[in-house]
Amino acid sequence: MPPEPIPPSPLRKGAEVEVQLDKLAFGGQALGRVEGMVVFVDHGLPGQRVLVRLTKKKSQFAEARVLEVLDQSPAYTPPVCGHFGLCGGCQWQDLDYAEQLRWKGLHVQESLRHLAGLDPEVILPPLASPQTRFYRNKMEFTFAPRRWLSPAELEAGVDPYAGGLALGLHARGGFDRVFDLTECYLQAPWTADLVQTVRDYCRESHQPAYHTREHRGFWRFLVLREGKHTGQALVHLITTATGDPAAVDRLGAVLKERFPALTTLVHSVSQRKAQVASGESARVLWGPGHIEEELDGRRFRISPHSFFQTNTAGAQLIYRTVAAQAELSGAETVWDLYCGTGSIAVYLASRAARVVGLELVEEAVHDAYVNAELNRLDNCRFLAGDLKDLLRGAGGRPLGPPPDVIVTDPPRAGMHPQVVQALRQLAPRRLVAVSCNPASLARDLALLQDLYTLRAVQPVDLFPHTAHIECVARLDRRP
Numbered sequence: 391m392p393p394e395p396i397p398p399s400p401l402r403k404g405a406e407v408e409v410q411l412d413k414l415a416f417g418g419q420a421l422g423r424v425e426g427m428v429v430f431v432d433h434g435l436p437g438q439r440v441l442v443r444l445t446k447k448k449s450q451f452a453e454a455r456v457l458e459v460l461d462q463s464p465a466y467t468p469p470v471c472g473h474f475g476l477c478g479g480c481q482w483q484d485l486d487y488a489e490q491l492r493w494k495g496l497h498v499q500e501s502l503r504h505l506a507g508l509d510p511e512v513i514l515p516p517l518a519s520p521q522t523r524f525y526r527n528k529m530e531f532t533f534a535p536r537r538w539l540s541p542a543e544l545e546a547g548v549d550p551y552a553g554g555l556a557l558g559l560h561a562r563g564g565f566d567r568v569f570d571l572t573e574c575y576l577q578a579p580w581t582a583d584l585v586q587t588v589r590d591y592c593r594e595s596h597q598p599a600y601h602t603r604e605h606r607g608f609w610r611f612l613v614l615r616e617g618k619h620t621g622q623a624l625v626h627l628i629t630t631a632t633g634d635p636a637a638v639d640r641l642g643a644v645l646k647e648r649f650p651a652l653t654t655l656v657h658s659v660s661q662r663k664a665q666v667a668s669g670e671s672a673r674v675l676w677g678p679g680h681i682e683e684e685l686d687g688r689r690f691r692i693s694p695h696s697f698f699q700t701n702t703a704g705a706q707l708i709y710r711t712v713a714a715q716a717e718l719s720g721a722e723t724v725w726d727l728y729c730g731t732g733s734i735a736v737y738l739a740s741r742a743a744r745v746v747g748l749e750l751v752e753e754a755v756h757d758a759y760v761n762a763e764l765n766r767l768d769n770c771r772f773l774a775g776d777l778k779d780l781l782r783g784a785g786g787r788p789l790g791p792p793p794d795v796i797v798t799d800p801p802r803a804g805m806h807p808q809v810v811q812a813l814r815q816l817a818p819r820r821l822v823a824v825s826c827n828p829a830s831l832a833r834d835l836a837l838l839q840d841l842y843t844l845r846a847v848q849p850v851d852l853f854p855h856t857a858h859i860e861c862v863a864r865l866d867r868r869p
Contacts, residue, residue, distance in 0.1 A: 528698070588641065656675065
C-alpha cells in the first residue's frame with residue numbers, strides 16, 4: 391500500500407494562516423509561531439489570535455499582515471486617529487500605554503543581556519512620557535504628485551490624482567507613499583489645520599509637487615516647529631529651485647493672516663535627490679528665522695535645520711536624568727560628545743567648572759555658542775570637527791584639562807569604534823551614555839565594560855505609540 395502523500399506546509403508566501411501572537415519583537419512587530427517557525431506580524435498585538443496572510447517566507451522566519459482579529463488582546467485600546475494603520479508614524483496606538491512601556495523595558499533588557507552580557511538588574515523601569523498625545527514639537531510633512539489611497543478607497547476606485555497634489559505623512563512601507571493628512575495626535579491640534587491650508591493653496595498655485603522618482607517638481611516639504619513653553623512657532627517650506635519663489639511669498643502672506651500665532655516663516659531651496667527635509671540655501675520671509683524654547687529655566691534657540699529633542703517634556707526627563715547620573719559637584723570638567731546645538735552642555739554648565747562640546751556640524755556649533763550666550767554662560771567651549779580627530783587633538787587645537795566626566799549622545803548607529811577607543815584612553819572617572827538605540831548602546835557598553843562598571847540604565851520614553859526608546863546609562867571607572 392503506497393504511503394499517504396504529505397500535505398504541503400501552509401507556510402508559503404500568500405498563504406492565509408491563524409497565529410497566536412505571544413510577544414512584541416524588537417522593532418515593534420508582534421511575534422507568533424506556526425509549525426515551530428517564527429512569524430513576524432505587522433500591526434499585531436500580544437494576546438491576539440489573528441488570521442494573517444504571509445508576505446515573506448525565509449528559511450528561518452516568515453512575515454505577515456493581519457487580515458482579521460479572531461480573538462482580541464486584553465491590552466487592546468481603540469486608536470484615536472483615523473489614519474492609524476495607514477500611517478507609518480504610530481505603530482502601537484492600539485496598545486495600552488502601560489503595556490507599551492513594559493515591552494520597551496523588556497526590549498532594553500534583552501538587548502543589553504544578549505548583545506553585551508550585562509546584568510539586567512541595573513536596568514530601571516522606563517520613565518513614561520509626560521504626554522502621550524500632542525507631545526511633538528516638530529513634524530515633517532511631504533508633498534507628492536498624487537496621494538496614497540487607503541484600502542477602502544482603492545476598493546471604491548478613487549482616483550489618486552483627484553483633487554491635485556498630496557501633502558501629509560508617509561504611508562507605512564514606502565518612501566514615495568504620501569497620504570493626505572487630516573488629523574494627527576502627535577503635534578498640536580493647529581498643525582492639521584495649517585497642513586490643510588497649505589495643501590489647498592499649493593493645489594491652486596500651478597506649481598507641481600516634487601516627484602521622488604523623476605526628480606522634478608517644486609513643492610517638497612513642510613516642517614512645523616513649536617516652542618511648547620514659549621508659544622513660538624516656525625513654518626519651514628522647502629522647495630526646489632525649478633519653480634516660482636513668489637508662490638512661497640504669497641503662501642507666507644496667507645499663513646500670516648490665517649495663523650496669527652505663527653512667529654516666523656523660512657523658505658529653503660534643495661536640489662538634492664535625497665528625501666531629506668533640509669535645504670542648501672534659506673531666506674527668512676518674516677519673523678526672526680528661529681524660535682526659542684525653555685527647559686528647566688534654560689533657554690534654547692532652535693533654527694530651521696538644527697536638532698532639538700522632538701518631545702519637549704520628555705527632553706526635560708532626559709536632561710534631568712543625565713544631570714543626576716553625572717553627579718557633578720561644580721568642580722568638574724565635562725566633555726559633551728556629539729553635542730549638537732549644545733543642549734546637554736548648556737543644561738549641565740551651571741553644575742560644572744567647565745564644559746567642552748564636540749560636534750561634527752559647524753552650524754550646530756554656532757547654535758551651541760548662541761545657546762550658551764542666551765543663558766549667560768562663560769564656561770562653555772564648542773569645537774566643530776570629526777570626533778575621531780578632535781579626540782586625538784588633531785589640528786593643534788587642545789581641548790584643555792582632561793575630562794572628569796564625559797557625556798555621549800551619538801546618532802542611532804552608536805559611537806565610532808575609534809571614539810570608543812579614545813574614551814578608553816582618556817578614562818574619565820565617569821561616563822554618561824545617552825542612546826536612542828538599545829542595540830548600539832549594548833555594543834558600545836560591551837567595549838567599555840572591562841574598564842567601567844555599569845551602575846544604571848534608565849530608559850526614557852520620548853516616542854509614545856512607537857517602538858523607539860531612549861536610554862541613559864551611567865558607567866563608573868573601575869578602581
